[in-house]
Amino acid sequence: MKTYSRLHEKLTKGKFVVTGECGPPRGANKDVIDKKIRLLRGFVDAVNVTDNQTAIVRMSSIAASAHLVAAGLEPVMQMVVRDRNRIAIQSDIMGAYSLGIKNILCLSGDHQKFGSQPDAMNVFDIDSVNLIRTVKDMRDSGKDMSGFDLDVAPKMFIGAAANPFADPFEYRVIRLAKKIDAGADFIQTQCIYNMDRFKEWIRRANNEGLTDKVYILGGITPLKSAGMARYMNNKVAGMDVPESIIKRMDGVDKKSRADEGIKICLETIEELKETNGVHGVHIMAIEWEEVVGQIVEQAGLK
Amino acid sequence: MITASQKPINEIIELVEPYKKLLILGCGTCVKTCFAGGEDEVAVLASVLRLSFKKMARPIEIEELTIERQCENEFIQEASPGIARNDAILSLACGAGVQAMAKRFAKEVVLPGLNTTFIGIQESHGVFTEECSGCGDCSLATFGGICPVTRCAKKLLNGPCGGSQKGFCEIDPDTQCAWHLIIERLTTLKQQDNLKTYIPPKNWNTSLSGGPRKLIREDHII
Amino acid sequence: MKINNAPKLTLFHCLNSFEETNSMFDGCTIKTVKMACSSMTKDIHLLKAFESGADAVLVLVCQEKDCRYAEGSIRAKKRVDYVKTILDDIGMDGRRLNIFNTTAKDSGPIKDIIKTTISELETIGPNPALNHFN
Numbered sequence: 001m002k003t004y005s006r007l008h009e010k011l012t013k014g015k016f017v018v019t020g021e022c023g024p025p026r027g028a029n030k031d032v033i034d035k036k037i038r039l040l041r042g043f044v045d046a047v048n049v050t051d052n053q054t055a056i057v058r059m060s061s062i063a064a065s066a067h068l069v070a071a072g073l074e075p076v077m078q079m080v081v082r083d084r085n086r087i088a089i090q091s092d093i094m095g096a097y098s099l100g101i102k103n104i105l106c107l108s109g110d111h112q113k114f115g116s117q118p119d120a121m122n123v124f125d126i127d128s129v130n131l132i133r134t135v136k137d138m139r140d141s142g143k144d145m146s147g148f149d150l151d152v153a154p155k156m157f158i159g160a161a162a163n164p165f166a167d168p169f170e171y172r173v174i175r176l177a178k179k180i181d182a183g184a185d186f187i188q189t190q191c192i193y194n195m196d197r198f199k200e201w202i203r204r205a206n207n208e209g210l211t212d213k214v215y216i217l218g219g220i221t222p223l224k225s226a227g228m229a230r231y232m233n234n235k236v237a238g239m240d241v242p243e244s245i246i247k248r249m250d251g252v253d254k255k256s257r258a259d260e261g262i263k264i265c266l267e268t269i270e271e272l273k274e275t276n277g278v279h280g281v282h283i284m285a286i287e288w289e290e291v292v293g294q295i296v297e298q299a300g301l302k
Numbered sequence: 303m304i305t306a307s308q309k310p311i312n313e314i315i316e317l318v319e320p321y322k323k324l325l326i327l328g329c330g331t332c333v334k335t336c337f338a339g340g341e342d343e344v345a346v347l348a349s350v351l352r353l354s355f356k357k358m359a360r361p362i363e364i365e366e367l368t369i370e371r372q373c374e375n376e377f378i379q380e381a382s383p384g385i386a387r388n389d390a391i392l393s394l395a396c397g398a399g400v401q402a403m404a405k406r407f408a409k410e411v412v413l414p415g416l417n418t419t420f421i422g423i424q425e426s427h428g429v430f431t432e433e434c435s436g437c438g439d440c441s442l443a444t445f446g447g448i449c450p451v452t453r454c455a456k457k458l459l460n461g462p463c464g465g466s467q468k469g470f471c472e473i474d475p476d477t478q479c480a481w482h483l484i485i486e487r488l489t490t491l492k493q494q495d496n497l498k499t500y501i502p503p504k505n506w507n508t509s510l511s512g513g514p515r516k517l518i519r520e521d522h523i524i
Numbered sequence: 525m526k527i528n529n530a531p532k533l534t535l536f537h538c539l540n541s542f543e544e545t546n547s548m549f550d551g552c553t554i555k556t557v558k559m560a561c562s563s564m565t566k567d568i569h570l571l572k573a574f575e576s577g578a579d580a581v582l583v584l585v586c587q588e589k590d591c592r593y594a595e596g597s598i599r600a601k602k603r604v605d606y607v608k609t610i611l612d613d614i615g616m617d618g619r620r621l622n623i624f625n626t627t628a629k630d631s632g633p634i635k636d637i638i639k640t641t642i643s644e645l646e647t648i649g650p651n652p653a654l655n656h657f658n
Contacts, residue, residue: 082456086503108456108463113473122456126503129460133500145503163464171485174497175461181500182460190464237465237472311613342568349571354614356653 004139004157004185005102006074007046011186011215016273017280018301019076019188019217020044020292022068024059033059033067039289041073043296046103048188048282051078055115062096069100076159077101080109085125086134090144093135097154105159105188106131110237129182132160136183160184162216164201165194165240173204176214186215188282191232192268193241202277211277218272221284222291223261226250262295269299303423304332304396305430306339306416308347315354317413318392322361324351325388326415327381327403328368329395336430338416339394341368347394347415363388372399378406385410438508438515444496446487451504453480459501531645533638534573537584538562538600540592541626542634549638562586563596570607570621579651580641583623584634590627597625617648 003009010017020040025032040047047068051061065075077096084092093104108128112120126134134145135158142153160179164172176187192198198218205211223229223241226249233241245264252260265283272278281301285292296302308314318324326344334340348364355362367384370377372395381403385391390411393400397418404412420432435452442449451457455473462481465472469482488496506512535542536557544556555578559565562585573581583604585597601623608618624637 108458111455111465111473113455124457125506127456127458127460128463129500130503134503161464166462166464167467167469167479168462168482168485171461171481171497178460178498178500238463238467311610315614342566345568346571349568349575350610350614353571353574353616353653357615 004155005046007076007103008157008185010045011279015045015280016301017045017215017217018043018296019046019048019280019282020289021048021050021282021284021286022064022075022289023050023053023287024061024064026056026058028059030067033064034071036289037068037071037073040292041071043293043302044283045280046074046076048076048078048105048284051080051107051109052083052115053078053110055082055110055112055117055120057116062092062099062101065096065101066099074103075101076103076105078105078107079131080107081124081126081128081131082109082112082122085123086145089126089131089134090138093138093154093156094150097156101156103157103159104135105161106135106184107161128160129178132158132179132182132184140183157185158183159186159188161190162187163190163238164192164198165190166238169197169201172201173208173210176205176210177208180210180214184214186217186279188217189219190238191219191221191284192272193229193239193245193264195268195271197240199275202275206277215279216277217280217282218268218275218278219284220265220268220281220295221286222258222265222288222295223249224288225254225257225261228261258291262291262298265295266299269295269301303335303421304398304418305336305420305422305432306333306396306418307336308338308343308394309415309417311350311354314347314392314415315351317415318351318362318390319360321388321390321411323363323365323388324390324392325365325367325381325384326351326392327372327384327394328366329372329393329399330368330370333394333396333399333416334368335424337428339396341366344368344394347392373402375402375406378403435509437504437506438512439505441501444499444501445484446491446493446496448480448484448487450480450484453478453483457504459504461497531579531642531650532577533580533582533641534576534578535582535584536565536569536573537626538564538586538596540586540590540628541584543628543631549635552638552642554638561593561596562591562600563593565600565603565623567603567607567610570604571610574611574616574620574651574653577651577654579645579654580620580622580648582637582641583621584626584637585623586627587625616652619644620648620651 022036049061049065052058061077065077068075106128112122138153139155142150162176229241229246229249232239269281283292326348328341328344329339344366348366369380392413392415393403394415400414421434422430422432425431437451466479471477471479531552533552533554535554538559538561565583570581585600588597591597604623608621611618626634
């Protein structure tokens, strides 16, 4: 079977994979990327590079991904449809592939309203499902969206996001199926804190046979403090941090809260390893990359 | 209906300041319904402008007139004598009305008194909501009569994003998630299969993306 | 600017909130406008009162829960608030327009309202759109 990237290859071999995350800097400083590369190297199978995450203007995900490629790490280039029309999207995918980028995560993108430049006009020419299909069509048919034969077609391992915690819950599995039909090879989920809800979602996905068609990586974000837990629950759209987790973070003294957050992560990873249909974890240690190595080692995933 | 709201009064004062004789011209159709440009609003604006010019000790003569529709030549005609008597027209019509006036009276100054907002409905008295973007290719039949192109902040055609919570949109807790409504309605209509249907990229050529549009009805042209 | 002459007040009221026979008050000239219901309080009428020279405009309406026509007082309050913002926007000072819930029997409180209005006008000043051409 042809594999499109090292991440793909590891998944086909049945490895429980780990992906990390690298948020590009708010500026042109490559040193920030180099520092994150040093922290993640050797611990993760691939690194997601965010695309103007939360609609805050940052170094482009293509450029930052190319820096990772040059350093020998495998990026998962995130791409949102918020900022590009289909012309720019296809062009950027070809460019990215020519730079050695082999994985893509197809996203709608956070609305610019809460970003650093809410006055901007958004694009949303195509939606994330159609972005997935566009990448797949280019890869499998060698044609662009107009049907034009590309001399070298980008052949990427295609990822999509799923949020089992957003509403309406009943629709979340239908949406997953739609993304798989469109061509998603792997799924990275929203951060999991509500394990019951996640398990119900994966159970339904298993029943529909979806987990046989796609690799699912569960989202993990270590909590640094009880305040962060509360903030994520109340302020971050589509995030579900149950009261029990918030209480647990509250229950330990201040200086041990980061350790407690890591402990919660390790327990979550342990459960995910045992969950049928889960093929790895995606650790998003937001501006806390130094903790990723520790989590991976203690979880026995190295 | 086309909805609009009046520009901030100080912006209007700045616009009309250079003129001594002003015709405030209302429009009696859409913008009247949304309390922005009918005869009541013309009267209030005229009174406010008179007060504020008196306060500034500056002379201004204001004439008030409201016609049925500023976007149709047939009605625009009625405004001709009033326009001839004044230095400028402050139009309380939507952007189409203002431009129709400017086209018809090529040598007159036509100023906009409103900000045109959207194609919408009056959801309840005094509350107007945007429902249609005039994309030129209606697919409401697929979506149970609720338009995701207009009412989803990300124009998603294949289901809700991950930010929809308890039926509301992530960008504004007062805005209902269009996809939540679509799912509810298709469920009521027993058309859940539509939810699974893949919707291909939209052809925006029929929308404003294809440039300003023109509608031609050959059978009505002589 | 000080008010040289007796201030001019325009008083809009619904049938149940004020008796016109009470309209003798010292220290000001009052013009009263009777409305069948407070819901007839319209922005244009309030503005026209200022155009006609009122230094202050008062709107007397029934208690919100006692309004004979259910929502009249609430509507009146909303419109008064709207005109107050317009007055503020054009530098006319929205404080010269006020609404009160009264009953026709209460001539005492109504007298107090008028007294307060007159004394407030000392700081707010006369209608700034007066004494000019137009």
